[in-house]
Amino acid sequence: xxxxxxxxxxxxxxxxxxxxxxxxxxxxxxxxxxxxxxxxxxxxxxxxxxxxxxxxxxxxxxxxxxxxxxxxxxxxxxxxxxxxxxxxxxxxxxxxxxxxxxxxxxxxxxxxxxxxxxxxxxxxxxxxxxxxxxxxxxxxxxxxxxxxxxxxxxxxxxxxxxxxxxxxxxxxxxxxxxxxxxxxxxxxxxxxxxxxxxxxxxxxxxxxxxxxxxxxxxxxxxxxxxxxxxxxxxxxxxxxxxxxxxxxxx
Amino acid sequence: xxxxxxxxxxxxxxxxxxxxxxxxxxxxxxxxxxxxxxxxxxxxxxxxxxxxxxxxxxxxxxxxxxxxxxxxxxxxxxxxxxxxxxxxxxxxxxxxxxxxxxxxxxxxxxxxxxxxxxxxxxxxxxxxxxxxxxxxxxxxxxxxxxxxxxxxxxxxxxxxxxxxxxxxxxxxxxxxxxxxxxxxxxxxxxxxxxxxxxxxxxxxxxxxxxxxxxxxxxxxxxxxxxxxxxxxxxxxxxxxxxxxxxxxxxxxxxxxxxxxxxxxxxxx
Numbered sequence: 001x002x003x004x005x006x007x008x009x010x011x012x013x014x015x016x017x018x019x020x021x022x023x024x025x026x027x028x029x030x031x032x033x034x035x036x037x038x039x040x041x042x043x044x045x046x047x048x049x050x051x052x053x054x055x056x057x058x059x060x061x062x063x064x065x066x067x068x069x070x071x072x073x074x075x076x077x078x079x080x081x082x083x084x085x086x087x088x089x090x091x092x093x094x095x096x097x098x099x100x101x102x103x104x105x106x107x108x109x110x111x112x113x114x115x116x117x118x119x120x121x122x123x124x125x126x127x128x129x130x131x132x133x134x135x136x137x138x139x140x141x142x143x144x145x146x147x148x149x150x151x152x153x154x155x156x157x158x159x160x161x162x163x164x165x166x167x168x169x170x171x172x173x174x175x176x177x178x179x180x181x182x183x184x185x186x187x188x189x190x191x192x193x194x195x196x197x198x199x200x201x202x203x204x205x206x207x208x209x210x211x212x213x214x215x216x217x218x219x220x221x222x223x224x225x226x227x228x229x230x231x232x233x234x235x236x237x238x239x240x241x242x243x244x245x246x247x248x249x250x
Numbered sequence: 251x252x253x254x255x256x257x258x259x260x261x262x263x264x265x266x267x268x269x270x271x272x273x274x275x276x277x278x279x280x281x282x283x284x285x286x287x288x289x290x291x292x293x294x295x296x297x298x299x300x301x302x303x304x305x306x307x308x309x310x311x312x313x314x315x316x317x318x319x320x321x322x323x324x325x326x327x328x329x330x331x332x333x334x335x336x337x338x339x340x341x342x343x344x345x346x347x348x349x350x351x352x353x354x355x356x357x358x359x360x361x362x363x364x365x366x367x368x369x370x371x372x373x374x375x376x377x378x379x380x381x382x383x384x385x386x387x388x389x390x391x392x393x394x395x396x397x398x399x400x401x402x403x404x405x406x407x408x409x410x411x412x413x414x415x416x417x418x419x420x421x422x423x424x425x426x427x428x429x430x431x432x433x434x435x436x437x438x439x440x441x442x443x444x445x446x447x448x449x450x451x452x453x454x455x456x457x458x459x460x461x462x463x464x465x466x467x468x469x470x471x472x473x474x475x476x477x478x479x480x481x482x483x484x485x486x487x488x489x490x491x492x493x494x495x496x497x498x499x500x501x502x503x504x505x506x507x508x509x510x511x512x513x514x515x516x517x518x
Contacts, residue, residue, distance in 0.1 A: 064420060082420055091413040095435040101414075105421040154417065 003077060004162050004194045005040040005063070010072035012036075012055075012062045032058040033070070033218045040162065042077075045188055045195045047209030047226075049202065049241065055218040056198050060164055063196075081162035081196075082155035087171050088147035092139035098150050099135030105158050124153045128183060145176035149183065156187065164196045169204060181208060202245040206230060214238050260511025266504030270497070274324055277317035285314040286469045303493045307483045316493050319471035320501065326387055326466065327452035333391030334452075335445055338398020343429045345399070346406025357403070360396045368393035372459055381464040390455050394448055401444050405437040439513070446509035450502045457498055473498045 012033040032055045040046050050056050061067035063074060064083060085091040092101055102121045106112045112120070122132050128149040139147055148168065155163055165184065169177040181204065187193055199205050205212060212229045214222040214237065221235045230247060233239045282302070289309035297304045303312035341360070345353040363371075372389035379385045409415060410433065418432050459465035460474030468475060473494040480490035 064416075066416065066419070080420065080422070083417060085413040085417070087413065091417060093414045093418075093432060093436070095438075104418070104423070108422050108427070151417075158421070 002042045003039045004042045005077065005081070005196075006073075006075045007039070007063070008037050008073040008075075010036040010059075010062065010070060010074060012058050012067060012070040014058055014067070015069065029069075031218070033062070036072075036215075036218070036220055038213055038220060038223060040194055040196060041211075042161070043188075043192050043194055044211060045185075045197050045209045047205040047212040048196060048198045048215060049200065049205055049212060050215035051200060051241075053217075054215045056215060057166070058218075059215075060166055060196075060198065063164065076162075078161035079158075080160065081164055082158065082160040083164040083166065084148070084151045084155050084168050086167035088144050088151055089139075089171075091151045092147055092154075094139055096138070097135065098137055098139065098142070101139075101150070102135065102154055102157050105154060109158055120157060124157045127156070127187070128153045143176075144172050145179060148172060148176075148180055152180075152183065152187070156191070156193070159191070161192070162194045162196070164198070166198045167200070168197075170199065170201060177204070184208070202241065202247060206247075214241065257511050257515050259507045260515060263504050263507025263509075263511055266500055267508055270320065270501055270504060273317055274321040277314075277321050281311075281314035281317050283311035283314045285310065285318045285471055287311075297489065304487065304489045306479070306487060306490050312489055312493050315471040315476060316473075316497055319473050319476050319494060320497050322383075322466050322470060322472040323453060323456050323460075323474065323498075324501070326383060326390075326456045326472070327449055329387050330390040330394060330452040330456070331445060331449045333387070334394025334448060335398050335441075337391075337395045339402050339434070339441075341395065341399040342402025342404075343406055343434065346403035347410050347425070347429050347433070349407075353403075356399075360399050363392065364396040364400075366393070368455060369458070369462075372464065376464045381467065383466050386456060386459050386465045390452055390459075393455075394452065397448065398441075398444065401440055402437060405440055406433055409433045409436055443509040443513045446505050446512070450505050450509075453498070453501055453505075 010033055011031060013029050014032050015027050015029040036055075036059065038046075048056060048059070058067060060083070062070050064081065092098075096104075099121055102124065103117045106117045106120060121135055125132060125134055130146065130149050130153070134142070134146065134150070139150070142150065152168075168184070169180050172180060184195065184197075185208065188195055195208075197205065197208050206226065209226060211225055212223070213220050214229070214235070216237050222229065222233065222238050224234075229238065230242065233242055287310065289305070291309065293305065293307060293309045303316065305311055306315070341356055345356045368390060371393050372386060375385050375389040379388070406429070415428060415432060418428055423432065456465055456472065457474030457477065460472045461478040463475075463478065466472035466475055476494040477491060477498075480487075480494070484491050
């Protein structure tokens with residue numbers, strides 16, 4: 001399989017005040033990622049697991065080009081990846097209707113007539129399992145699950161080949177969680193979409209991902225297929241994670 | 251479901267403002283008498299059907315003068331506030347969105363203007379450019395920029411790192427598009443009441459300036475100028491002060507209630 005994204009020897013930095021010294025004006029530049037290398041194959045769901053503070057967010061920001069302070073190589077083999085966020089309440093512009101939000105991506109990309117845009121919006125809404133009339137609503141009129149579906153629609157309307165999902169279900173109810181996961185799985189299969197699936201929830205990762213990266217303190221600790229990682233973890237950190245989730249007995 | 255209470259502030263403020271606006275609008279095309287025509291036979295004439303508010307010391311019809319005078323005041327206030335809002339939004343958006351060194355420089359300039367009393371600023375302009383309507387608009391407009399810039403900057407700071415702004419960036423939206431299409435509409439709940447309060451301040455400031463004789467120039471009426479005129483004739487003709495004063499109060503009251511009502515009405 002071809003790669004859709006390769007990352008080589010990535011070291012990323014973050015400049016800012018840490019929480020403990022918020023009042024001081026001095027900003028510190030800290031290294032967050034240490035020699036991170038991995039590849040995302042076309043058409044796979046790659047799980048990225050790590051506790052908070054492990055550098056997941058910095059990694060994502062670097063991959064998306066938002067964080068520009070890094071050394072190493074990030075190579076995309078497709079158009080810009082799109083992203084869905086953890087909190088469906090802050091990922092949609094509250095003063096805009098759903099239809100506007102979805103059309104905006106097409107307007108920016110250009111060369112779509114008004115009719116084409118409307119058609120695409122209706123199509124993508126159907127794809128994520130929402131009614132057409134949702135387009136006429138504001139985000140605050142929707143439930144958490146519906147909002148997350150809209151976020152997915154907004155990310156996918158320009159037909160990217162790589163989607164980064166940053167804890168896409170951890171803010172949702174368990175029943176809604178499995179609906180959204182099923183939806184992502186379906187889109188993955190139907191559209192040949194590659195997904196980087198970030199989560200701290202091993203159950204969810206087990207359900208979704210064929211290949212898994214375990215990350216801690218800015219280093220990739222372990223990389224392997226789902227079965228290898230869950231049945232035969234090599235590093236002590238992975239064992240600890242699995243044990244904490246009830247998957248592994250010491 | 252919460253029972254929807256009637257928003258009396260909005261309703262009453264709307265009615266007062268609407269009535270005043272109608273009279274001002276009519277005043278553009280029609281006034282019962284020429285507001286500047288003098289008639290010595292009507293000097294200090296009492297209220298009557300012919301002269302609704304009576305006449306002033308030159309026999310000019312007070313009702314007509316209030317109609318055109320309030321329009322003049324309204325115009326100055328409106329242009330002032332729009333100027334202040336326009337540049338305030340521009341500066342606030344740039345500083346809030348980009349931050350860094352531009353933010354530091356512009357906000358310190360902002361603080362300097364903010365610390366400067368607007369009357370003093372107006373007097374500086376008047377001494378350079380001469381007194382008149384445009385000078386007042388310019389001076390007040392500049393004096394109004396900092397307060398809007400601050401409000402907008404704070405809002406932009408709040409919104410610029412939201413997930414939906416990041417996702418707009420990922421879609422490839424340019425900085426200007428993000429600032430004015432994605433973020434700016436989010437600020438209207440804060441900005442709109444601020445504009446209305448700013449308008450009230452501008453009405454008062456214009457009246458104050460004209461009262462001091464550096465605003466709208468005679469013989470053209472404005473509310474402040476009419477009030478200053480009325481001073482020496484108050485005992486003979488109280489209506490000379492009461493008429494423009496009442497309209498001034500109503501204008502500000504109407505807009506204050508409107509602003510109050512707007513910020514209470516929950517769009518979402």
